[in-house]
Amino acid sequence: MVARWGTERPTAPLVVALHGNGTSEHSMIEISPWLPHGPVAYVAVRAPVQHEMGYTWYLDQADLPATCAWLEGWLDTEGDPDRPVLLLGFREGVTVAGALMLSAPHRFSGAALLYGALPFDAGLPMGRGCLAGMPVFLAHGTHDPRTPAALLARTWEWLARESGAPLWAEHVPGGEHLAGAAVGGVATWLADRLDHLRAHGENPLPDGAEPHWPTVPGGRLPARAGGPPAVTERIPQLQVDGRPDGTLHAALWERLVALDGVSTAAATVGVEGTRSLLLDRTAAAGPDAAFLLPEQGEFAHQHPEPDGSLHLVLPVALAYDAVAKGWAVPHPLAGLRLGPGAVLVPAPRDGPELDTATGIAAAAHRYAAG
Numbered sequence: 083m084v085a086r087w088g089t090e091r092p093t094a095p096l097v098v099a100l101h102g103n104g105t106s107e108h109s110m111i112e113i114s115p116w117l118p119h120g121p122v123a124y125v126a127v128r129a130p131v132q133h134e135m136g137y138t139w140y141l142d143q144a145d146l147p148a149t150c151a152w153l154e155g156w157l158d159t160e161g162d163p164d165r166p167v168l169l170l171g172f173r174e175g176v177t178v179a180g181a182l183m184l185s186a187p188h189r190f191s192g193a194a195l196l197y198g199a200l201p202f203d204a205g206l207p208m209g210r211g212c213l214a215g216m217p218v219f220l221a222h223g224t225h226d227p228r229t230p231a232a233l234l235a236r237t238w239e240w241l242a243r244e245s246g247a248p249l250w251a252e253h254v255p256g257g258e259h260l261a262g263a264a265v266g267g268v269a270t271w272l273a274d275r276l277d278h279l280r281a282h283g284e285n286p287l288p289d290g291a292e293p294h295w296p297t298v299p300g301g302r303l304p305a306r307a308g309g310p311p312a313v314t315e316r317i318p319q320l321q322v323d324g325r326p327d328g329t330l331h332a333a334l335w336e337r338l339v340a341l342d343g344v345s346t347a348a349a350t351v352g353v354e355g356t357r358s359l360l361l362d363r364t365a366a367a368g369p370d371a372a373f374l375l376p377e378q379g380e381f382a383h384q385h386p387e388p389d390g391s392l393h394l395v396l397p398v399a400l401a402y403d404a405v406a407k408g409w410a411v412p413h414p415l416a417g418l419r420l421g422p423g424a425v426l427v428p429a430p431r432d433g434p435e436l437d438t439a440t441g442i443a444a445a446a447h448r449y450a451a452g
Contacts, residue, residue, distance in 0.1 A: 083128040085111035089121050092161030095168065095191070095276055098153075099126040102173030102198070103138040110172060116265050118273040121280075125160070127153065139178045143204040146181040153178070154186060166279050169193040170268070172260060173228065176237075177201045184208060187216055188287055192275050192417070194219040194268045197226060197257060199233040200240065210309070211246035211406030215285040215398070217417045218247040219271040220315075221264040223257020242315055246405045248416035248424075251315035274418035282371070285422040286398045288406075293399040297444035303400075304438065306408035311391075311428045313411050318353050321391040321428050330430045331390030337440045338382070341447045350378070352393070355386030359447075367452025371395065371421030381450035382443060390429030392439070394446035398423045409442060423449075 085107045088094075097117070099110035107126035114124040129137035130152060139149050157167065168191050171179030176198025183193055184206040195218065202208070220241055222234050241249050250271055254263040294301045312323045338359055339346055343366070349356035351374075358375075359382040361368075370376040372395050374383065382394035393413065396404060401423035404410035410425035427443065430436040 083107060085126045087111055087114035087124045088119070089123050091121060091123070093165050094121045094123050094161075095166040095279060096160060097122060097124045097168045097170055097272070098157070099124060099170040100139070100172065100175030100178050101126065101129065101137075102175055103129070104134050104136040106136050110170070110175070113260065113265050117269050118276055120276075122276055123161075127156070139174055143177070143201050146178065146201055146204045146206075147185070149178060150181050150185050153182065154189070157189070166191040166284060168272070168275065170196075171198060172196045173198045181206060183213060183216060187213060190216060191279060191284055192217040192219075194221075194272065195237075196221050196260065196264050196268070197223050197229065199229055199237045202233075202236065202240075208240070208244070210244050210408070211288070211402060213241075214246035214402040214405055214412070215287050215417070215422060216247050217271075217275055217285075218245070218249050219268055220249060220251040221254050221267055222251075223261070223264075224253050224255055226257030228258075238315075243310055243312065246402065246412065248412035248414055248418070248422075249315055250414040250418075271418070274415070278418050285417045288402045289399070291399075293403050295400065295403075295441065295445060297448060298438065298441035303403055303407055303409060303442075306428075306435075306438075309408040310405075310411050313391075313426055316414055319393070319411075319414055319426055320353065320385060321389050321426065328387045328390065330432075330436055331384070331387060333436055334390070334392075334430060334439055334443075335384055337436075338384070338443050338447075341444060343451065344447070349380070349383045351375070352383055353385060356383050357386075358383045361447075361450055366450055368450040369452075371423070372397075372446070372450040372452075374420065374424065379450075382446055392427040392429075392443060394425065394427060394443055395421050395449065396423040396425060396442070396446055397449050400442075400445055401425050404442060409438065 110126040180200040413424035
């Protein structure tokens with residue numbers, strides 16, 4: 083059983099809503115009028131097992147593979163097989179959405195996860211960077227009476243530090259009911275994601291091959307010791323741990339301004355003190371997706387002390403490699419308002435890291451220069 087709202091065009095983006103245990107499809111489809119209108123279809127699916135006053139997706143997380151297979155089989159009947167599909171999960175629907183994302187990331191263009199936790203006990207692949215290229219919106223209630231706080235924290239931490247997904251995460255008031263703040267946040271995020279899909283199509287997915295880095299010695303990016311840093315999950319995105327001596331920030335900046343054709347300016351976006359690295363767009367042949375601000379020719383910027391991290395845009399294959407090896411964190415707006423290769427590169431902590439960060443930034447310069 084399903085409930086529908088929106089267009090019936092079989093090629094339009096499809097948002098699949100997954101309710102919590104003990105309710106039904108009607109509890110999710112009713113929020114559709116508050117989500118983006120236009121060429122988009124919403125369908126809320128009823129869980130397959132009757133349970134108490136409603137329906138449930140699983141009685142144990144060991145059941146999740148069968149649930150996912152059932153949903154994927156149903157999805158095969160929903161219009162054009164190449165249409166973008168996004169997931170919208172609430173409570174236990176988040177667990178099911180997470181299982182779908184992890185088991186078949188190639189099938190989904192993004193996910194909004196509300197008041198729920200990921201399936202950590204289902205034996206699904208959860209290696210670093212496994213959700214690269216899949217934008218995720220996460221909302222947790224400030225006082226959630228149902229999902230254990232430790233499980234919510236683990237979900238937030240894994241999505242932010244390990245998943246590789248461009249993550250927009252926020253805490254919203256309450257947590258017992260699907261509040262207006264959460265629905266409003268989903269609506270804004272989903273509108274940006276749908277606009278990006280219409281304009282640029284799907285984000286490329288990692289192909290498993292280790293890419294060649296022409297600007298890094300040896301052509302291969304090493305793994306960063308200790309993994310990626312902690313960063314803020316909304317804009318402004320900033321590094322919040324592992325900040326080194328500011329002399330390394332300055333050394334990195336001096337190397338970047340020496341790249342061919344680079345000019346500098348005070349940034350027009352970012353926290354006060356952010357400095358932009360610019361290329362002349364009449365000479366630079368890179369695509370708009372290679373720039374943070376295409377009209378201004380800004381391909382990178384550096385945040386002021388005590389941060390020192392960089393925002394820049396890499397070719398997608400290099401961005402995914404840098405994320406998987408701990409050298410980059412996806413920008414929350416990557417694949418929404420920015421190109422899918424937009425990342426934060428943490429400030430170097432020593433001389434060898436200074437060399438690697440320089441090579442990563444040089445790859446962004448090369449991408450923008452064309």
